[in-house]
Amino acid sequence: MRQKRTNDPEGMRRRVLDVAEESFQARGYHASSLGDLMAAAGVTGGALHHHFPTKKALALAVIEERVAAAVDQTWIAPVRAASSAREGVRAVFEAVAAELERQGFVRGCPLNNLAHELSLADPDFRIALAGIFAGWRLAIADKLRVDRQAGRDEGTDPERYATLAVAAYSGAMSMAKTAQDAGLLRDCLAGLEQGAPSSQSGLVERRRRRVLPRPRTL
Amino acid sequence: MRQKRTNDPEGMRRRVLDVAEESFQARGYHASSLGDLMAAAGVTGGALHHHFPTKKALALAVIEERVAAAVDQTWIAPVRAASSAREGVRAVFEAVAAELERQGFVRGCPLNNLAHELSLADPDFRIALAGIFAGWRLAIADKLRVDRQAGRDEGTDPERYATLAVAAYSGAMSMAKTAQDAGLLRDCLAGLEQGAPSSQSGLVERRRRRVLPRPRTL
DNA sequence: GACAAAACAGGACAACCGGTCTGTTTTACA
DNA sequence: TGTAAAACAGACCGGTTGTCCTGTTTTGTC
Structure with a gap:
């Protein structure tokens, strides 16, 4: 059992941006919850917060x-x-x-x-x-x-x-x-x-x- | 002590619409909370709900x-x-x-x-x-x-x-x-x-x- | 390999939201 | 005047939100 996780900062950041861009367009900023974005991007709260400290930053x-x-x-x-x-x-x-x-x-x-x-x-x-x-x-x-x-x-x-x-x-x-x-x-x-x-x-x-x-x- | 209250359905409805129109313009629909609108219009939850059952109806x-x-x-x-x-x-x-x-x-x-x-x-x-x-x-x-x-x-x-x-x-x-x-x-x-x-x-x-x-x- | 920093996991929380509910007061009408 | 409906008051609740916090794992560097 090795490598439970593979760090991929750029990829994770890109995935979050992909999902956020899509959701902001379809539903708008206020109607898009970070929980939904996390689920859609397959990202945990810690990772999201690491790359984008606030929703505004995202x-x-x-x-x-x-x-x-x-x-x-x-x-x-x-x-x-x-x-x-x-x-x-x-x-x-x-x-x-x-x-x-x-x-x-x-x-x-x-x-x-x-x-x-x-x-x-x-x-x-x-x-x-x-x-x-x-x-x-x-x-x-x-x-x-x-x-x-x-x-x-x-x-x-x-x-x-x-x-x-x-x-x-x-x-x-x-x-x-x-x-x-x-x-x-x-x-x-x-x-x-x-x-x-x-x-x-x-x-x-x-x-x-x-x-x-x-x-x-x- | 008489008449603690004066019913004014049209006036109350108008006041709510005034505030909602203003807030929806300035802040948008999702960013306007019913609590803010109630406070701004000087209206209680019961009254608001009586005239507009849901936020969507408003x-x-x-x-x-x-x-x-x-x-x-x-x-x-x-x-x-x-x-x-x-x-x-x-x-x-x-x-x-x-x-x-x-x-x-x-x-x-x-x-x-x-x-x-x-x-x-x-x-x-x-x-x-x-x-x-x-x-x-x-x-x-x-x-x-x-x-x-x-x-x-x-x-x-x-x-x-x-x-x-x-x-x-x-x-x-x-x-x-x-x-x-x-x-x-x-x-x-x-x-x-x-x-x-x-x-x-x-x-x-x-x-x-x-x-x-x-x-x-x- | 030691170590510090970056990257990530996941739970916790306080605030807030929209809606509901019960109860009281006013008003229209018979 | 009696009475039912409309008008309003205000507390309450379950769910959600954004953010924070404490750990754990990976990665780069000497």
């Missing part, structure tokens, strides 16, 4: 490591890689809408979900979340500045467009989550592109309002 | 009576009374931004605040909240349909524009709440009007980024 880690990464992966990287800012925004809207329709239910935007619940609850939360929003907007605005240097989209103000794009996405996702209808994202994108200047906006296909098959009973 | 009443009314008063009525849909949307954005700057802090949109926390928590919550969103969009779309019948704004699709307007507002308010900066609402509005067709959009005044004086320490 949430802060989720925000700074997971939520920020999600925004990076979903939005910032695709926009940077796109041919233009507008095209990047369009592509992300459509990619997310398609993914949600495939999933069959809408869980909402990770950043906005936590932002609404925690922004007013604690200044540390608020600062961390506000920083992610700012980085998100900055990435879009920077991309648009590059476009303008190339002579494209000169009638568009970068900061304003970035704010509008982020706001439209956040709000559309909020509605889509409440209505459990990913089509609202497509409607919002269509409205966004409708007002686009100097775009050969041909017939954008009429929205197909599809009732999501799995309305997510919690 | 929240449902807040949503259906208070949040819906807030959307009506802030958005639907002003849009209906405006000279056009676009003008109505512009006026509401500016009115809210001005009010927030006067207040000195941003508490967020009542509907979105509760929608994020409660949409996935309970189907009854979700249905009630989704209905308010739908009514909000419908009011804007209907107004735009009237505009189009009068020959104005014929290049704009009513449903899509309504969805965009509501989403942009919701998202902008979300960011404004997180950043505690009402100016983001103005940025978003500027971006929205920038893309407006057939509008003699002259110089929209450059945004004055003002740091809000009272950052709200909770």
Whole structure:
């Protein structure tokens, strides 16, 4: 009888963050109890407390490591890689809408979900979340500045467009989550592109309002 | 010694709803305990339970009576009374931004605040909240349909524009709440009007980024 | 291999939460 | 005025929450 236990600090920390990220999204911060998280992650109280002294510390880690990464992966990287800012925004809207329709239910935007619940609850939360929003907007605005240097989209103000794009996405996702209808994202994108200047906006296909098959009973 | 007590069912119910509405906005549903609400409203447990058997029933009443009314008063009525849909949307954005700057802090949109926390928590919550969103969009779309019948704004699709307007507002308010900066609402509005067709959009005044004086320490 | 620190186990606890229960007072109505 | 229902008071309870605390085991280092 040897080795009853194998210490794996990074792995255990990762497992806890995985479970916490998931639960905070699905149930929210206050509705997620540490007991549930411990059970779901297969972690004891001692281990959890060792890596995250308080629930707040855990949430802060989720925000700074997971939520920020999600925004990076979903939005910032695709926009940077796109041919233009507008095209990047369009592509992300459509990619997310398609993914949600495939999933069959809408869980909402990770950043906005936590932002609404925690922004007013604690200044540390608020600062961390506000920083992610700012980085998100900055990435879009920077991309648009590059476009303008190339002579494209000169009638568009970068900061304003970035704010509008982020706001439209956040709000559309909020509605889509409440209505459990990913089509609202497509409607919002269509409205966004409708007002686009100097775009050969041909017939954008009429929205197909599809009732999501799995309305997510919690 | 007569009349130790005066029964006032409506008044007591109203007081409870007042306190609950306020607390749900400021702290959220799960973070608001019935004990706090009772103390704040000066109501005993018996009275509270008599009017609202469960916490869920209380929240449902807040949503259906208070949040819906807030959307009506802030958005639907002003849009209906405006000279056009676009003008109505512009006026509401500016009115809210001005009010927030006067207040000195941003508490967020009542509907979105509760929608994020409660949409996935309970189907009854979700249905009630989704209905308010739908009514909000419908009011804007209907107004735009009237505009189009009068020959104005014929290049704009009513449903899509309504969805965009509501989403942009919701998202902008979300960011404004997180950043505690009402100016983001103005940025978003500027971006929205920038893309407006057939509008003699002259110089929209450059945004004055003002740091809000009272950052709200909770 | 000695030893200190990190990593983990698991119980204990005080505070709090939402709901229930019994009892009293007020009010509507016959 | 009698009476039943509505309105309210206030104590009570089982369950849960986040955190802390005391041990035990593993791991890195000399």
